[in-house]
Amino acid sequence: MFQIQHDDLNYAWIHGEKVFLKESMDVINPATGKPMARVPRGGKALTGQAIDAAAKAFPTWSKLPADQRAAYLLDWAERILADQERLAWLLSTEQGKPLDEARGEIYGTTVYIRWYAEEGKRAYGEIIPASRQGQRLMVFKEAIGVVGLIPPANFPSAIVANKVAPALAAGCTFVLKPAEQTPLIAIALLDHLMATGIPAGVANVVTGVAEEIGATLSADPRVRKIGFTGSTEVGKILMRQAADNVKRLTLELGGNAPVVVFPDANLEKAADAIMGNKFENCGQVCNGINLIYAHESIRAELVEKLAEKVASLKVGVGTEEGTQVGPMIDPSYRDKVETLVRDAVDKGAKLVVGGKRVSDEGLQDGYFYAPTLLDEVTADMELTKREIFGPVAPVLSFTDEAEVLARCNNTPYGLAAYVFTKDAARMFRMIDGLEVGNLAINGTSLANPQSPFGGVKESGIGRVGGHQGLEEYMELKYVALTLE
Incomplete structure (x- = not known):
C-alpha cells in the first residue's frame, strides 16, 4: 500500500527547481472528505516567475531538433510507466475514480506522450508553386511560444499529457496550472519529466488560486496561447481575457451528449456501451452521455436492461x-x-x-452519489438542458428520426453524440445532421491520441489529438523568396 505525507508534493516546479511557499492549500480526498496533502497556494507572483522561466527557455527549446525533443518525451513516458501503480494509487486517492480506471488513465497518459513524440517529427512545411519566374513560395511551421495549460479535475493525468506532449513536441515551453482538486498527480508527472534532464524553464507547474493564475496567464503577452479543458462558463471568461492581447486558444468545454437508440439496434450491445460511457469516472466525463433517447418501441426493454446493470454497480472507495x-x-x-x-x-x-447519497458504513463522509436511472424524462426538466456531470442516466422516448435529430440539436452545446442502428443510410443521415464535433456509431468510445477531439457551438474551439492537435501549438510562416 502506498502512502503520502501532507507535504510530500507541496512545491511548484519553476526553472527546473522546486519552489516552496509559506502559504499552502489542502487537497481533499473525496472518499473521506478530509485533507490528504497540501500544495502551494500560488497566485500572480508565482505565475509570473513561471512565465519568466518559460520565456527564457523558449528560444533554445524551440530550436532543438524534433528528434531530440522526442527523446525527452519518450524518456518521460518510460518513467511514468515504471511508476504506474503508485501514480494510479495517487490519482485514485485524490480524484476518487476506481483503481482500474486510474491504471488505465496512467497508461493512456503514456500513449499520448509517445504518439506526440513521434508526431512532432512530422511537422512538415510546404512548398507552393510560384506564379512568377525566379520565385519560391514556402510555408514553415514554428512553435507558437510560451503556452498556459489548464487541465480539469476529471482526467487530471491524461489531459495533462494531451496538452503538454503536443506543446513540447511542437517546440513550446509551458506553464501548467492543474485543477485545484487534483494537483498532486500533475506535480508527480512533472517530477518524472524533470528527471529526464529536460532543460530548465521548459516545463513549469504552479498551483493555487485558479482565478488569479488564469488571469495572469491571460494578461501576459509573452504567453501566446491558452489550452483549457473545463466548463463553458470558465472558457468564456478566458476568451474575454485573452482578447486583450489576441491570444490563441484551444478550449474543450462542456457538453450535453445524447445517445440515440433506434429500434433496429442490438439492445444488449447498446446497453453495455451506454453503461461503460455513462458511469465511467462516476459520470464526470465531458463527452459522457447526458441523455438517452430510446425509440418508443424499445424504450421499456432498454430501461429494463439498464436497470439491472445500474443496480449491480459496486460503489466504494x-x-x-x-x-x-x-x-x-x-x-x-x-x-x-x-x-x-x-x-x-x-x-x-x-x-x-x-x-440519493450513499451513506453506507465507511462512505458517509465522502462525496458519494448512487448510480441513478430515470425513466419518462421530458424536455421541460433541467437535466435535459444542462451538463449533468454525474452518475445519472435519464431516458427519453422518441417516435421518429427527424424528431430526435431536432431534439439532439436543440442545445447550445455540440461536443459529442452516439447513435445505435444497423441502417447504413440512417447512419449517414445522423452523421450529416448532428451538430457535434465528435460522433460514435454503434459504440461510445472516442478517446485516442491520433484523432482530433473537440466541440462545436459552445463546446469549444480547436482540437486535441491527431496532427491537428500538434498544429494547435504552431504558427505558419509564409516566405516568398525571389532569387537574384
Whole structure:
C-alpha cells in the first residue's frame, strides 16, 4: 500500500527547481472528505516567475531538433510507466475514480506522450508553386511560444499529457496550472519529466488560486496561447481575457451528449456501451452521455436492461479493488446532481434506480452519489438542458428520426453524440445532421491520441489529438523568396 505525507508534493516546479511557499492549500480526498496533502497556494507572483522561466527557455527549446525533443518525451513516458501503480494509487486517492480506471488513465497518459513524440517529427512545411519566374513560395511551421495549460479535475493525468506532449513536441515551453482538486498527480508527472534532464524553464507547474493564475496567464503577452479543458462558463471568461492581447486558444468545454437508440439496434450491445460511457469516472466525463433517447418501441426493454446493470454497480472507495463507481470529485458537483434529480422527479420522471447519497458504513463522509436511472424524462426538466456531470442516466422516448435529430440539436452545446442502428443510410443521415464535433456509431468510445477531439457551438474551439492537435501549438510562416 502506498502512502503520502501532507507535504510530500507541496512545491511548484519553476526553472527546473522546486519552489516552496509559506502559504499552502489542502487537497481533499473525496472518499473521506478530509485533507490528504497540501500544495502551494500560488497566485500572480508565482505565475509570473513561471512565465519568466518559460520565456527564457523558449528560444533554445524551440530550436532543438524534433528528434531530440522526442527523446525527452519518450524518456518521460518510460518513467511514468515504471511508476504506474503508485501514480494510479495517487490519482485514485485524490480524484476518487476506481483503481482500474486510474491504471488505465496512467497508461493512456503514456500513449499520448509517445504518439506526440513521434508526431512532432512530422511537422512538415510546404512548398507552393510560384506564379512568377525566379520565385519560391514556402510555408514553415514554428512553435507558437510560451503556452498556459489548464487541465480539469476529471482526467487530471491524461489531459495533462494531451496538452503538454503536443506543446513540447511542437517546440513550446509551458506553464501548467492543474485543477485545484487534483494537483498532486500533475506535480508527480512533472517530477518524472524533470528527471529526464529536460532543460530548465521548459516545463513549469504552479498551483493555487485558479482565478488569479488564469488571469495572469491571460494578461501576459509573452504567453501566446491558452489550452483549457473545463466548463463553458470558465472558457468564456478566458476568451474575454485573452482578447486583450489576441491570444490563441484551444478550449474543450462542456457538453450535453445524447445517445440515440433506434429500434433496429442490438439492445444488449447498446446497453453495455451506454453503461461503460455513462458511469465511467462516476459520470464526470465531458463527452459522457447526458441523455438517452430510446425509440418508443424499445424504450421499456432498454430501461429494463439498464436497470439491472445500474443496480449491480459496486460503489466504494476508489483504491479498494472491485469498486466500479467512486465518489464525485467535489461536493458542489454532487449538490448539482441532487438538484437536477429532484427537479426531474418533481416534474414527473420515474426514479428507477438510485437517486440519493450513499451513506453506507465507511462512505458517509465522502462525496458519494448512487448510480441513478430515470425513466419518462421530458424536455421541460433541467437535466435535459444542462451538463449533468454525474452518475445519472435519464431516458427519453422518441417516435421518429427527424424528431430526435431536432431534439439532439436543440442545445447550445455540440461536443459529442452516439447513435445505435444497423441502417447504413440512417447512419449517414445522423452523421450529416448532428451538430457535434465528435460522433460514435454503434459504440461510445472516442478517446485516442491520433484523432482530433473537440466541440462545436459552445463546446469549444480547436482540437486535441491527431496532427491537428500538434498544429494547435504552431504558427505558419509564409516566405516568398525571389532569387537574384
